[in-house]
Amino acid sequence: MVLFGFSRRCKHFFRTMKDIMNSAVRIFFTLVATGSFALFALLLSCFADITAGNPVVLAYEWVPALGVNLDFYIDGLALLFALLITGIGGVIFLYSAAYFAKDKQGIRVGIYLSLFALSMLGLVTADNLLTLFVFWELTTLTSFFLIGTKHEKEDARAKAFQALIVTGLGGLAFLAGVILMGQAAGTYRISDIIEMDMTGHALYPYIFGLVALGCMTKSAQFPFHFWLPNAMAAPSPISAYLHSATMVKAGIFILARFHPTLGGTDLWFYTLLVLGGVTAVWASVLALREKDLKLMMAYTTLMALGTITLYLSSDSPASIQAGMAFLLVHALYKATLFLVVGNIEKATGTRDWSKLSSLGRVMPFTAVCAGLAALSMAGIPPFLGFIGKELIYKSALTFPGFSWLVTAQMFVAASLMAAIAFFVILHVFRPAAKPVMPVKKLKQIPPLMKYPYMVLALLGLAMGLYPAFGAEMLTNAAAFSILGAVPADGMTDFKLWHGVNTALLLSILTMVTALFMALRFAQLSAFVTRILAWLPPGCERGYNRCMSAIQAFAHLVTDILQNGRQRFYVMTCFATLIALTALAYIRTPFVPYANMADIVAIPWYQWMIAAVIILGVMITILAHGRLLAICALGVIGTTVAVLFSMFGAPDVAMTQFMVEILVVIIMSIVMLRLPHFTGKAHGSRAGRLRDAIVACVAGVIVTIVMLRITYTPFDRSMTDYYEQNSYVAAHGRNIVNVVLVDFRAMDTLGEIMVVAIAGLACFALVNLGRSKRKAHS
Amino acid sequence: MNSVILQAATRIALGLILLFSLYVLFRGHNDPGGGFIGALIACGGFALFTFAYGTARVRKALIICPRFICMAGVFIAMLSGLPALFFDSPFLTGLWTPAYLSGESDWPISTVLFFDIGVYLAVFGTVMSILLAIEDDA
Structure with missing residues (x-):
């Protein structure tokens, strides 16, 4: 009875501990959210200053020797991104507080997520190319851990790894591009570089290619787009943050940031136009195939990224403005929709739209958010999405050179996206007569997962109703930083009603088409799936082939180099040494190495020591027993130690001596336990001959190198420095030790x-x- | 190896070797020696002890697990670098007691000494853990 009571108390204790742990997750996320909102408020307080054209500049020295400074530079473009990162970040942290409350990994995810947020913030505000790159890589690394949150699943690990490989590869290209850019510009300060025009520089094609490769992988542009849908292995709030609102936009940010420096050429224009256009259209088609709501959202995100890239290709003010406006619009509604999907999954346990219907009846609150966001995504007035789409159409119609093509692309992409938005409302949320999912099975959604993100959905509406207030200033501030100056004829005003024009007609046509497609969505989806099945396999297959080719190559090399035979390893090492050194000697002119007088002057006892060493070597080679060989090796080492002490290096001699003793001890412990030493271990006669040749040549080469080194006059500047400063500065007379423990x-x-x-x-x-x-x- | 002569000799030799190893450690700053060499000497002594008495006795004599000793060494070496930060110097800058610098005291107590002790413990712990692991395994 007593025992029973005790065990119950134990259980109770553990439950309380668990509750505290859960609330620890909650406390952690709430704190981070508070910090994020505080930063948001801080940035907002600079809003007026920055939009007036006075960027905020902060500077700290970090690695002065390499010219790497922690400089921060917040202009309109950085401000737009920073506000998105902190604002949406804060909302998502609050959401995560409830989402991860019962998750064992809550705190871990929280730490990675806040690290990610900080590095993303650093990325958009950095004013030094190398700092920028460090933050860029930090986002790659943290996102790897975040995608792999469910790391007990092999699938999630593989997908996280894929994202890491693809974006990491792009990161390397980006690093090379950034260094070239810094070299070409003569400075690593971004605010100086964006004042320059590098399009005429001899290195321009390389700089552009490398930087663009980095951006394309990071922002998942065709043909690297496949990693983004796969990254949906992450939990919903993470996807909402990383893969819609922030990280995938890092590539876009870099393109926008260096638009003044690298943009304006044909190379820039066609690359971005083609890749962006292909991504936008292809992704919106692929979105139709998916049954998983989250994957659907992922593909529409790809479409948005493609669109923004496409609009960054031109340098006309209208298209830049449209791109930035669309970025803002998209971030607001897409983050909301991802969180909505998170709620649906939490409540019903599935994300498959064919299993969901009539959720509006049982999850009214989520339905309202979803409705607001989806209407903005569809581009219905008076939402901000409508204004975004109007700008897109308006600028597409005046797009330099390819207006009909861009307009057609945008029409396809926008109607497919609107169709998806309508479909989500009509199919998933509209109260139907007979819901597929019984109400009783639904799980309760905690309040933190309901209310905070409603702000994002409402912002889409509020900014649409009062566009001149927030959205226009932000977008234009960003556009001005890209354009470098306020364009002479001004920017298009953000208004819901521009009068009857082509853009409006196109909008109406889009709505009608989209509505039609949404009503026939199931058939459309089946049709697209059938068409896609005919097409050859996509880019992901290419990635997989590359990966298996690399693995096959690694296997091949490993099989040759690491075959498990020690003698082979040693031979490879020495053969490489011989080859490289010989190559270096062949390429340098011949000089006499040593004069005979020096050799004759060697006293007799040193010849004796050399003779002992040679004797030791002979015994080691010819010995039949292991113990004898080991001891003979020890003799060689000890004799070398004697030489050291003779030439004024007592420290080295002592160390060598002790190391020699320990090596003999450890080797004998190991060797004596090995199976008996038989003739077979020696290998064939030819093998021994080969080893002997390699060994002799290596010896000769090392001798030549030593003679050559001792022949050139010794540079004493380092020695002199230590001799002069060892006692004065470091209070020690033993220079070797002073160097080790102090200098x-x-x-x-x-x-x-x-x-x-x-x-x-x-x-x-x-x-x-x-x-x-x-x-x- | 169960040899009475070896065991008896070891008992005296180990003490002397350890004493010498500490001596080498502390004289290191001005004369040949230092943490690294000192640690290797101590290891040599303990290797002898291992042969004479077996690993169980060595572990008992060491009291602390050699892996812990090695980590503690790294930790001490790192800690010895921290005081410099309070004097606005870079990490690991050597600091001496004012008494020694002004010549009042002959005791060269410094952060450098602690750094060397850290090196000593790290090397000693590492070699001993390898030695004991291999000897245990055999």
């Missing part, structure tokens, strides 16, 4: 860490072998 203490610290890690690894290896043997016996 180069950081290196030593690194070295002892390596020593410690090597020790741990060795310990693990030995124990692994033991546990394996135990398992066998």
Whole structure:
């Protein structure tokens, strides 16, 4: 009875602990959300200043030796992104507080998510190319961990890895591009670079190609688009944040940032036009195929990214403005829709639209949010989406050179997107007579997952009703930073009613087409799926082929180089040494290495020591027993230590001596336990001959190198410096030790860490072998 | 190896070796020696001890697990770099006691000394953990 009571109390205790842990997740996310909102407010307070054309500049020295500074520069473009990151971030953190409340990994996800938010913020505000790159890579890394949140699933791991490989590859290209750009510009300060025009520079094609490759992978443009839908393995709030509102827009941001420097050429124009256009249309077609609501949203995100890229290709004010406006519009409604999908999944356990219907009856609140966001996505007045679409059409009609093509592309993409938006409202949320999902099965949605993100949905409406208030100023501020100046004829006003014009007619036509498609969505989806089945496999197949080719190559190399035979490893190392050194010698002119007088002057006892070493070598080679070989090796090492002490290096000699002793001890422990040394271990006669040749040539080469090194006059500046400063500055007379613990203490610290890690690894290896043997016996 | 002569000799030798190893450690700043060499000497002594008495006795004599000693060494070396930060100098800048600098005291107590002790412990712990693991395994 007592025991029973005790165990119950224990259980109660653990439950309380669990509750506290859950609330720890909640507290953590709420704190981060507060911080995010505080930053948002701080940025808003600079709003007037920045839109008036006075960027905020902050500077800290970071690595002055390399010219890497922690400089921050917030102009209109950075402000737009920073507000999105902090504002949407805050809402998503609040949502996550409830979403991850019962998740074991809550805190972990929270830390990664806030790290991600910070690095994203750093990325958009950085004023130094290298800092920019560091933040860029940080977003790649944190997003890898975030996509792989459900890391116990192999599928999620593979998808996270794919995102890492694709964006990491782009990151490398980006690094190269950034360095070239810095070299070409003569500065790494971004605010200086964007004042320049690099299109005439000899390196321009390379800079553009590398930077564009980075942006295309990061923003998932065709043909790298496949990683983004796969990244949907992440939980919904993460997808909402990373894969719709912020990270995937990093590529867009970079394109926009360097638009003044790199834009305006044919290369820029056609690359962005073609890739952006293909991505936009292709993604909106692919979206129809999906039954999973989240994947559908992912493809429409791709469409939006393609559209923005396409609009950044031109340098006409109208298209830049349209691109930036669409970016803002999209971020607002898409984040909302992802969170809506998160709610649907949490409540019903599925994201498959064919299993969902009539959710508006049971989840009225989510339905309202979804409706607001979807209407904005469809571009219905008076939502902000309508204004965005009007701008897109208006600028497409005046698009330089290709207006009909761009207009047609935009029409297809926009109608498909509107069709999806209508479909979500009509099919998933509209109260139907007979819901597919019984009401009782639904899970309760906590309030934090209901209310905060409604702000985003409402903002889409409010900004549409009062466009001149927020959206126009933000968009135009961003557009002005890209354009470099306010265009002479001004920007298009954000208004719901521009009078009857072609753009409006196109809008109406879009609505009608979209509504028609939405009503026939199931058939349309089936049709598209059938068509797509005929087409050859897509880019992801290419990625998989590349990956397996790399693996096959790695296998091949490993099979050759790591065949498990020690003698082969040693031979490879020495053969490489010989080849590289010989190559270096062939390429340099011949000089006499040593004069005979020096060699004759060597005293007799040093010849004796050399003779002992040679004797040791001979014994080691010819010995039949292991112990003898090991001891002979020890003799060689000890004799070398004697040489060191003779030439004034007592520290090195002592170390060498002790190392020699320990090596002999450890080797004998290991070697004596190995199976008996038989003739077979020696390999064939030819093999031994080959080894002997390699060994002799290596010896000759090293001798030549040594003679050459000692022949050139020794540079004493370093020695002199240490001799002069060792006692004065570091209060020590033993220069070797002073160098180790004072002048180069950081290196030593690194070295002892390596020593410690090597020790741990060795310990693990030995124990692994033991546990394996135990398992066998 | 169960040899009475080895065991008896080891008992005396180990003490002397350890004493010498500490001596080498502390004289290191002005004369040949230092943490690295000192640690290797101590390892040599303990290797002898291992042969004479077996690993169980060595572990008992060490009291603390060698892996822990090695990590503690790295930790101490890192800590010894921190005080410099309070004096507005870069991490790991050597600092001496004012008494030594002004010549009042002959004791060269410094952060550098602690750094060297850290090196000593890290190397000692590493080599001992390898040695004991291999000897245990055999």
